[in-house]
Every structure is written in structure tokens, then in C-alpha cells.
Amino acid sequence: xxxxxxxxxxxxxxxxxxxxxxxxxxxxxxxxxxxxxxxxxxxxxxxxxxxxxxxxxxxxxxxxxxxxxxxxxxxxxxxxxxxxxxxxxxxxxxxxxxxxxxxxxxxxxxxxxxxxxxxxxxxxxxxxxxxxxxxxxxxxxxxx
Amino acid sequence: xxxxxxxxxxxxxxxxxxxxxxxxxxxxxxxxxxxxxxxxxxxxxxxxxxxxxxxxxxxxxxxxxxxxxxxxxxxxxxxxxxxxxxxxxxxxxxxxxxxxxxxxxxxxxxxxxxxxxxxxxxxxxxxxxxxxxxxxxxxxxxxx
DNA sequence: CTATTTTCGGACAATTTTGTCCGGTATCGA
DNA sequence: TCGATACCGGACAAAATTGTCCGAAAATAG
Ligand code: FES
Ligand code: FES
Numbered sequence: 001x002x003x004x005x006x007x008x009x010x011x012x013x014x015x016x017x018x019x020x021x022x023x024x025x026x027x028x029x030x031x032x033x034x035x036x037x038x039x040x041x042x043x044x045x046x047x048x049x050x051x052x053x054x055x056x057x058x059x060x061x062x063x064x065x066x067x068x069x070x071x072x073x074x075x076x077x078x079x080x081x082x083x084x085x086x087x088x089x090x091x092x093x094x095x096x097x098x099x100x101x102x103x104x105x106x107x108x109x110x111x112x113x114x115x116x117x118x119x120x121x122x123x124x125x126x127x128x129x130x131x132x133x134x135x136x137x138x139x140x141x142x143x144x
Numbered sequence: 145x146x147x148x149x150x151x152x153x154x155x156x157x158x159x160x161x162x163x164x165x166x167x168x169x170x171x172x173x174x175x176x177x178x179x180x181x182x183x184x185x186x187x188x189x190x191x192x193x194x195x196x197x198x199x200x201x202x203x204x205x206x207x208x209x210x211x212x213x214x215x216x217x218x219x220x221x222x223x224x225x226x227x228x229x230x231x232x233x234x235x236x237x238x239x240x241x242x243x244x245x246x247x248x249x250x251x252x253x254x255x256x257x258x259x260x261x262x263x264x265x266x267x268x269x270x271x272x273x274x275x276x277x278x279x280x281x282x283x284x285x286x287x288x
Numbered sequence: 289c290t291a292t293t294t295t296c297g298g299a300c301a302a303t304t305t306t307g308t309c310c311g312g313t314a315t316c317g318a
Numbered sequence: 319t320c321g322a323t324a325c326c327g328g329a330c331a332a333a334a335t336t337g338t339c340c341g342a343a344a345a346t347a348g
Contacts, residue, residue: 007240060315096151131251204345
């Protein structure tokens with residue numbers, strides 16, 4: 001469904017959100033440990049998120065990653081997925097035709113549209129903060 | 145969502161179903177032309193489908209691929225997807241945790257379950273024949 | 289039987305995705 | 319100022335996926 005990079009990205013930003021609510025910056029090392037992901041690979045993904053203004057990054061000692069109050073309030077799951085995986089989930093044809101076209105559809109077009117619409121709506125309406133809240137309340141985890 | 149191999153596989157078996165309803169065998173060459181897919185790669189996929197008894201294959205002149213009446217009646221989209229991509233779509237965690245576990249869920253577990261359940265149900269209730277019917281009636285296409 | 293046709297199966301190649309390394313740069317604290 | 323820390327960014331490497339080649343095996347037609 002999502003690429004490995006996107007999975008790491010979501011788990012990472014949720015962890016950052018968790019700490020940011022307490023006003024704490026997190027280092028790359030702590031993040032990759034908290035979500036059990038390869039450190040250097042995670043770094044690349046965080047750079048993307050930072051460049052797209054979904055998170056903030058700071059260099060040097062006491063540096064690390066944090067989300068501003070504005071970001072905490074505004075960033076949706078959709079923004080993360082879009083940044084890393086693009087919008088091919090919504091726009092592409094499920095059977096691999098060159099593009100999805102309702103006036104000239106593949107045999108699964110209608111069925112796919114329904115599922116993708118539900119996915120799109122879920123990603124758009126779910127905030128990162130919601131997800132980190134469920135973490136804080138012990139209802140969910142980010143690694144096994 | 146699906147692998148390239150799976151996309152080709154679905155399009156291929158739908159075309160075979162279309163021809164089989166008219167009692168016609170189809171050659172690899174005709175299939176890959178009809179669905180616009182790489183020939184040798186498609187051959188591998190058809191072998192998988194054949195070994196899993198979703199289609200029949202015959203060697204030699206007048207050879208090719210066909211679906212038996214029983215296969216035409218019984219084969220569901222789910223069987224094709226399962227043969228090629230396995231069941232990781234249903235069983236795996238959407239955020240990449242080692243496995244999906246409702247008693248120890250990732251923050252997106254509930255949202256994912258809903259979408260995946262809809263997908264599972266759609267794949268399970270849609271037959272290949274249904275799809276080839278929509279083709280025959282000119283309501284859909286298999287290549288651009 | 290023989291030549292031809294078509295699938296089968298294994299090895300190989302290209303591409304994409306995933307993951308690593310390492311020097312560079314900015315920042316902080318002493 | 320100086321050294322240590324932590325992110326940045328580009329090159330590189332490994333693995334998985336996608337795609338190709340070619341000889342073997344089977345079956346048919348002549
Ligand atoms: S044409 Fe295939 S999903 Fe729309
Ligand atoms: S635990 Fe992640 S989807 Fe179920």
C-alpha cells in the first residue's frame with residue numbers, strides 16, 4: 001500500500017509529534033530507535049519532511065527535530081503520504097493502465113474508485129496529532 | 145497497491161476469460177498484445193496462474209491458454225491476487241510493523257482495517273467472468 | 289518421422305527501491 | 319576560539335522487482 005520510506009516517515013513524524021507536544025526536540029538516533037528503522041535511511045526521509053515544512057530541523061548540539069505549534073495543528077496524514085509517495089495512489093489506474101480515466105475505464109475502475117476515495121478521505125481527515133494522541137494514551141505502538 | 149506482475153496477471157486472465165467464453169484458446173503473443181504487456185514477463189505470470197489451476201495451458205501448434213467452464217465459473221479476483229502477491233495486503237500492518245495485531249495495534253490500525261476489509265470483500269466477491277463481461281459489452285478496456 | 293509451433297524453465301540483465309558511508313556544514317557549550 | 323555534536327547531501331552498495339534471452343520439452347501438421 002505505502003512504500004517502506006512512507007511507512008518509516010509516518011511512524012517518525014508521529015513520534016516527533018508525541019515529543020513536540022511536550023516541547024521536546026528529538027534526535028535522529030532517538031527517532032530511529034523509537035520506531036525501529038534504519039538510521040541513515042530515516043534521515044533522508046526526515047529531510048524530505050523538513051523541506052516540505054511538515055517538521056523543523058536544527059543542527060548542532062541540542063539539535064534535532066520538532067514540530068511547531070502550527071505544524072502540530074495543521075499537518076495531516078495526507079501531507080506526509082503525498083510528500084513521500086506522491087499522489088499516484090489517488091490518480092493512477094489500479095490495473096496499471098497509463099492513467100485512470102472514467103470515460104474509458106478498466107474493468108475494475110468503479111470498485112477501485114470507491115476504495116481509493118475512502119482511503120483519500122481517511123488520509124485527509126486524520127491529523128498526525130490524533131495519531132500521537134493515541135500513542136500517548138497507550139492505545140497504540142510504533143514498533144514491535 | 146498491486147505489484148506490476150499482479151496488474152499484468154489480472155489483465156491477462158480477464159482477456160483469457162473473454163476468449164474462453166467463446167471457446168477460444170489464446171496464445172501468449174495475443175495476450176501480451178491485447179493487454180500491452182512485456183511478453184516474456186507475462187509468460188512467467190501465466191505459468192503461476194496455470195500451476196495454481198486458475199487457467200489451463202497447452203503446448204504446441206494450436207496451443208495456448210484457456211479457462212475451463214469450471215474455472216470460468218469459480219475463479220475470483222481474490223485467487224489471482226493471492227497467487228501473485230500473496231496475502232500481505234490483508235495480513236500485514238499498514239505502517240510496516242512486523243505483523244498486524246489488534247491487541248497491540250499501530251496508530252492507524254482501525255482505519256486500515258476498515259479499508260482493507262472493503263478491499264478484501266471486493267476481491268472475494270468479484271469474479272473474473274464479471275470483469276470480462278464488462279469488457280465484452282464495451283464498458284471497459286484492458287489497454288491504452 | 290520431421291519440421292514447426294508454442295509453452296516451460298532457468299539464467300541473466302536492467303531498473304527501482306531500500307539502505308549505507310562519509311565528508312561537509314552549522315551550531316552550541318566550554 | 320575550539321572541539322564536540324547533530325543534521326545535510328552526495329556517492330555508493332545491497333536487495334527486490336521488473337524484464338529479457340535462449341535452449342528444452344511437448345504437441346501438432348504434413
Ligand atoms: S481506469 Fe483503472 S482504475 Fe480508473
Ligand atoms: S497493527 Fe498496523 S494495521 Fe494492524
